[in-house]
Amino acid sequence: MSLVAAALSLGAVGAFFAALLRGRPAGGTAGFLGGLAACAIGAGAGFLLLVRNETSGAVIPWSSPFGALTFGIDPLSSFFLICIYVVGGLSLLYGRGYFPRARAGAAFAWMNVLVAAMAVVVIARDAVTFLVGWEVMFAASWLLVTFDDDEEARAAGFTYLVASQAGVILILILFGLLARHSGGVRFAAFAAAGAPPGVLASICFATALAGFATKAGLWPLHGWLPQAHPAAPSPVSALLSGVMIKMGIYGLLRTLTFLGPPPAAWGLALLVVGGLSALGGVLLALAQHDLKRLLAYHSVENVGIIALGIGIGMLGQATHAPRVAWAGYAGALLHTLNHGLFKGLLFQAAGAVGQSVGSRDLEKLGGLSRRMPATAVLFLVGAVAISGLPPLNGFVSEWLVYLAALREGTLAAQKGVAAAAILVVPLLALVGGLAAACFVKVFGVAFLGEPRTPAAAAARDAARPMRVAMALGAAACVAIGIAPAAALRLVAGPAAALSGTPLADADPALGALRNVSLGAALLLLVTLGLLAARRALLRRREVGAAPTWDCGYVQTTPRMQYTASSFAAPILEPFEGLLSLHARREGPEGYFPMHARDERHLEDPGEAIVRRMLRAVALVLSPLRALQRGPVQLYLLYVFLTLLALLLWQVPS
Secondary structure, eight states, X not given: OHHHHHHHHHHHHHHHHHHHTTTSHHHHHHHHHHHHHHHHHHHHXXXXXXHHTOOEEEEEOOOSTTOOEEEEEOHHHHHHHHHHHHHHHHHHHHHHHHSOHHHHHHHHHHHHHHHHHHHHHHHBOBHHHHHHHHHHHHHHHHHHHTTTOSHHHHHHHHHHHHHHHHHHHHHHHHHHHHHHHHSSSBHHHHHHTOSOXXXXXXXXXXXXXXXXXXXXXXXXXXXXXXXXXXXXXHHHHHHIIIIITHHHHHHHHHHHTTSOSOOHHHHHHHHHHHHHHHHHHHHHHHTOOBHHHHHHHHHHHHHHHHHHHHHHHHHHHHTTOHHXXXXXXXXXXXXXXXXXXXXXXXXXXXXXXXXXXXXXXXXXXOOTTTTSHHHHHHHHHHHHHHTTOTTSHHHHHHHHHHHHHHHHHHHHHHHTSOOGGGGHHHHHHHHHHHHHHHHHHHHHHHHSSOOSSHHHHTOOOOOHHHHHHHHHHHHHHHHHHHOHHHHHHHHHHHHHHHHTOOGGGOOOOHHHHHHHHHHHHHHHHHHHHHHHHHHHHHTTSOOOOOOOOOTTOSSOOGGGSOOHHHHHHHHXXXXXXXXXXXXXXXXXXXXXXXXXXXXXXXEOHHHHHHHHHHHHHHHHHGGXXXXXXXXXXXXXXXXXXXXXXXXXXXXXX
């Protein structure tokens, strides 16, 4: 706890001096160094506590009506501290080369505040401290989303504001229900009071799921996410997608520790939400042209995969299959870390492309692998990882979810319980295939072929700090992929605590994971060997270059290449019934046509559902607008009646 306190202090000091000296080079330097030191200490503290399987705590006296502020670190908190500080450190390092010197101070100040607030959220041990950290996290992230202060950022900031405050209202209701049941606001009191009786427990779970799913970006409460991530600067996008949305996952997992053993219906509900998020996210990503918006929808997909793992873990608990529960939670937690690494890498590479070319539109890119070779290679590593392919880290965590789903489906069928978990297997296979197709599209259109615009032809590789940050993220993806058994130790303790399985009895499938490690390492060595052999064979030969066969055309042009739309159209065609398709076609006219257009735009059905719900709520509540008009005395009466109602609610029945 002392090390975490030191990390929080360093982050606060860095943020203070960065804000004080904003507009000067010294401000950016102070914020960067303070934040980087905080991330190094915080990540080290998380690793130390997790490896030792230790807990720590602290109490700060406070004169608030709810008593002292309490903090604690258990294996779940330690794991999320690692996620926060590792991804935060990589984002700060990338930002060192991304932000102009005049704006670096303000950016690093709010990034440090955001990292510190997330750390407070995961170590808070009472509702008041949790909510304070949660709201500071929102404020810092909102300021970073609107950092560029243009029309896109302002619109995204408003949507994010509405979604976040709706989510926090639900979280307040959740904590109010738990406090009423337990008689206190400390998490220890929530746990000691036991599971709420009957329907109240299900209401608490539903409220927690809706409130925390809004922050996590689960379908259909994800509408703010594909707007906020593209609007934010790329280091901020990496931080938001890589770790901030995972605070919703943490909040949901922490709530489960208060509600006792979950019934099967809760696990099935999470499987439905996770499945819709995973499939809907990847389909909508396939239809995007904006590179960062495409990556934002992939965050919806991957959070859905995490929810699938949690749902299988809950089903394992409900069907008294502890090893299934452990594998489900372990897969979900490991995918939380893995997604932070490869999604941070991909957003950073997208930022390098956008900064160099001046556009994120895939139709304006092309040929960047020869002009930005380091960025191209590192983006390819992230693309392979997010597609769940060996030998990288995305495969390992998805493999654990596969394993848990297969085991739960088999056991549930034997016990006469609906074997819904088995449906996760083909769903994950479909999502993985669509994700691979999406990134084949992205890499082929953006990095291969010929430049589609003069700006793409003049692109240059990213600055050194940006390349170093991306290289470190890529190295972490490779390391976890070739040594998954070692990475599993990071999630073994938290998964055992969540599933109620003693760590000694947990089934880490070490034999299978060793085979995965061996196969991944062998595949990597064979690939490197083939590349080395190719280079040696071509070293003494003359290698020429010629234009691609032009199909009889006299002169090829970049317009003859596949576009992002033409690549994705046949893949999306079978799913058009699930999505709202808007087509605009202008056919060729005349004997010598000079113009034709075929555009397809897929509307997000989740956003449409939420908009209709909001219109219905606004219609129902519109008569209450009369309450907003009147003298100050009327508002004081509202306050008095609210306080009276709260006091009556607190009176024991």
